[in-house]
Amino acid sequence: MTDSTSDSETDEFDDVVDRLSAAVEKTEDDDSSGQTGTAKTVDVDEIIDSDGDIDLYDARDIGRAIAGDLIGSPLDGIVEVGEQDDDGWRVVAEVVERTAVPDTQDILGRYVISLESDGTVHGYGRAGRYRRGSVETQSEIFATEER
Incomplete structure (x- = not known):
């Protein structure tokens, strides 16, 4: 047995x-x-409609697809998408600039990505940095100006 x-x-x-x-x-x-995490690589050309203009969802998807490569850090998330005055889109992405244990001590960077109406990148820049667990100062950090 x-x-x-x-x-x-x-x-x-x-x-x-x-x-x-x-x-x-x-x-x-x-x-x-070459992929980080579970994110899929998305071809930007697949997102853009045949007429060439993008909508809010397309702008979000393009921002998600390019943010990690453009900025050079893993994407944490897209936190804001909005139209710009000059017929384009403003996408705000958060990336992990430094990982830590516990993850509440990660350093996140908030970046503003400007897209033209056809989905091409017009520019980007960092709008602020903060620790993931620092909620008391986020209102000051997140007062981003349009770029």
């Missing part, structure tokens, strides 16, 4: 090891593709 229990436990252990090895290989393959 102990032999069959041992064989069963060994088979279960081998199965767990095989699944873990496959998961590690998949993670290494994903990391080698």
Whole structure:
């Protein structure tokens, strides 16, 4: 009876090891593709409609697709999208500039990305930096001027 229990436990252990090895290989393959986290690489041309103009959702998606590469830090999220006076879009993205443990001590940067009406990047700049856990000073940091 102990032999069959041992064989069963060994088979279960081998199965767990095989699944873990496959998961590690998949993670290494994903990391080698140049993508960070679980974000998908999106082709900006696929977002833009055939008429060439973008709407609010397109501006958000373009900002999400280009922010990490443009700024050079992993995207944390798109926090604001709005129209600009000169017929373009203003996308505000937050990126992780420095990771820390615990993650409430991460340093986040808030960047303003200006898009033209056809989705091309007109410019970008950092509007502020703060610790992820610092909620008492965010109102001052987030008073971003249009760029």
